[in-house]
Amino acid sequence: MSDVLILAFESSCDETSVAVVKNGREVLSNIIATQIKSHQRFGGVVPEVASRHHVEQIIHCTKLALKEAQVDYQDLAAVAVTYGPGLVGSLLIGLMAAKAISWAHDLPLIGVNHLAGHIYAANLVAEIKYPALALVVSGGHTELVYVKAAGEFEILGDTRDDAVGEAYDKVGRMLGISYPAGKTIDQWAHEGKDTYNFPRAMLHENNLNFSFSGIKSAVINTLHHAEQVGISINKKDVATSFQNDILDILLAKTQKALHKYPVQQLIVAGGVAANSGLRERLQQELANQVELIFPPLRLCGDNAAMIGAYAYIKYQKNQFASLTLNADPSLDFEYCNNNESLL
Amino acid sequence: MNILAIDTSAAPLTIATAVDQKIIAQALDVGMKSHSVKLMPAIDTVVKQTGFKQSDIDRIIVAQGPGSFTGIRLAVTTAKMLAWTLDAQLVGVSSLAVLARNVRDFSGCIVPFFDARNGNVFAGVYQEDAAGDLQNVLQDSHIALLDLLAELQKLHQPLCFIGQGMDVYRNQILATYPDAKIVEDNIPTGQSLVDIGFKSPIVEDIDQFVPEYLRQTQAEMLWAQKQSTEVLKNNNYIQDV
Ligand SMILES: Nc1ncnc2c1ncn2[C@@H]1O[C@H](COP(=O)(O)OP(=O)(O)OP(=O)(O)O)[C@@H](O)[C@H]1O
Ligand SMILES: [Mg+2]
Numbered sequence: 001m002s003d004v005l006i007l008a009f010e011s012s013c014d015e016t017s018v019a020v021v022k023n024g025r026e027v028l029s030n031i032i033a034t035q036i037k038s039h040q041r042f043g044g045v046v047p048e049v050a051s052r053h054h055v056e057q058i059i060h061c062t063k064l065a066l067k068e069a070q071v072d073y074q075d076l077a078a079v080a081v082t083y084g085p086g087l088v089g090s091l092l093i094g095l096m097a098a099k100a101i102s103w104a105h106d107l108p109l110i111g112v113n114h115l116a117g118h119i120y121a122a123n124l125v126a127e128i129k130y131p132a133l134a135l136v137v138s139g140g141h142t143e144l145v146y147v148k149a150a151g152e153f154e155i156l157g158d159t160r161d162d163a164v165g166e167a168y169d170k171v172g173r174m175l176g177i178s179y180p181a182g183k184t185i186d187q188w189a190h191e192g193k194d195t196y197n198f199p200r201a202m203l204h205e206n207n208l209n210f211s212f213s214g215i216k217s218a219v220i221n222t223l224h225h226a227e228q229v230g231i232s233i234n235k236k237d238v239a240t241s242f243q244n245d246i247l248d249i250l251l252a253k254t255q256k257a258l259h260k261y262p263v264q265q266l267i268v269a270g271g272v273a274a275n276s277g278l279r280e281r282l283q284q285e286l287a288n289q290v291e292l293i294f295p296p297l298r299l300c301g302d303n304a305a306m307i308g309a310y311a312y313i314k315y316q317k318n319q320f321a322s323l324t325l326n327a328d329p330s331l332d333f334e335y336c337n338n339n340e341s342l343l
Numbered sequence: 344m345n346i347l348a349i350d351t352s353a354a355p356l357t358i359a360t361a362v363d364q365k366i367i368a369q370a371l372d373v374g375m376k377s378h379s380v381k382l383m384p385a386i387d388t389v390v391k392q393t394g395f396k397q398s399d400i401d402r403i404i405v406a407q408g409p410g411s412f413t414g415i416r417l418a419v420t421t422a423k424m425l426a427w428t429l430d431a432q433l434v435g436v437s438s439l440a441v442l443a444r445n446v447r448d449f450s451g452c453i454v455p456f457f458d459a460r461n462g463n464v465f466a467g468v469y470q471e472d473a474a475g476d477l478q479n480v481l482q483d484s485h486i487a488l489l490d491l492l493a494e495l496q497k498l499h500q501p502l503c504f505i506g507q508g509m510d511v512y513r514n515q516i517l518a519t520y521p522d523a524k525i526v527e528d529n530i531p532t533g534q535s536l537v538d539i540g541f542k543s544p545i546v547e548d549i550d551q552f553v554p555e556y557l558r559q560t561q562a563e564m565l566w567a568q569k570q571s572t573e574v575l576k577n578n579n580y581i582q583d584v
Contacts, residue, residue, distance in 0.1 A: 031583065032584050033584075034581070034583075035581055037579075037581070037582060038580035038581065041562075041563075042566060046562040048560045048561075048562070051413075051416060052553070052556070053580070053581060055416055055419060055420055055423075055553050055554065056551070056553055056581070057581060058423075059427050059549060059550045062424075062427075063550070073428075089413060089416070092379050092417060092420075093416065096382070096417055096421045097420055100420075100421050100428065101428055103386070103387060103397065103425075104424075104425055104428045104429050298584075322384075323383040323384045324380045324381075324383075324384055325380075326377070326380045
């Protein structure tokens, strides 16, 4: 069989990205234009501003992606695009661009769930063995996902409130770190001490769900209280305490999931998968029971290569979209329906 | 010259093909919104009805704004991507000029506008020249209707207002201009689009082509108020990583 080259688009949030991926496994190009500097002006992503930037960047990225991969339209088997979840205005730019290329060159169109993309970034560094478990930790999501077979996903548990990346960004903001704050908190966490011992939410509950709004409030209260009584705060200790708290929860829930759903592989996906503390702890505590797949940093954040990786699965199953494909800002996987009874 | 013309700047969707200025096929959809769903299928249908292959398209004309931010982004993204990938010419036209072109045989000033809420409109002023071509008299802008009405006074011309939502504005307009002609219309015809786009300049840098929003985002406006001119000079916000 000849190689399947997929041109993939990703524009769900504040990165415009276009990639060419071979057989769902090999990145031929992966151009990422990030708007972070723009949104730092506002302390977070402003949807209308994001949409405007995507229109400015889309051709530039597409041009570079084709050039770097050294491919032409006749080399391509399909065009793939993230259609959700994400910011609707942002999603629509990638979607229109992908439809235009698909129509102009009679190439089949494939709609990709952004979260499936995050998980399938794993296939770009190792081969996913099913069933696998994925810990999806990003700016908008915190989920334990059971990947039963290729392209079959079930949510075992997710967050009741904030996503873990969101918690990092909100806490970071209070500590005076510019958006997005995850990376800096991660660095500080390695330099401070866990002196605050914030509460571990839902740690002992018999389910696989998460909650991060409590810890966020605990950090706010600590900072406010310190300010009121005039004691100085060691921000690095706050960062360490916060990160330890988060990691304890993520580790405990992942352990629980692995126990109930024995798998060979644990895939760690999404922007927070870049966290070095998370990588260390998973390595220390789980490497002996499961094969760990961490995509490299560039493939953890939003990028189109991961969209191309997952699109290949849909390509093999002939799951193509029509030109009516719309953005679905709240797209998500199905929940596993016998999960509660298993626990 | 084989032309594909696109306008989704307000609620209606207009797609047309033409050979030079002669319309061959068109799709007008007035059923509110979902342009994101309908746009590409409508282009496909109209182009195929015409008997064009994709590669037959020589020029793409797009209504660039002002209008609904999402609407103009959909059309502009589709048009620029198609023009670039098909190696066709790209022409951006004012959505207001297109609406004004719907009015024929009126020698005074034509005032097309879109409601921009809170008493504001996106509006411009146009007039037919001796050759029958539309000339821009007052630049498209985002303006309070009352300010617009005051501006028009200086023109000393018969006026024809065209736009949607006349129920909201009719009385205000007639109070100032009792003799004004009022046209309740917001469906840009393929002919209007093509007539304007046929004679407009070709976009030189398709890569940099963006909608004419005519309005900064709220966030940028508030941010800019607090910045020094030095900071405002920098507009280097996107990085390839
Ligand atoms: N080293 C790190 N430690 C912790 N968090 C991090 C680190 N690096 C990045 N992050 C966080 O990752 C998040 C961005 O991840 P990603 O780009 O996958 O999210 P998103 O695309 O906005 O959300 P989603 O994928 O759910 O739609 C931000 O919240 C950021 O702070
Ligand atoms: Mg993401």
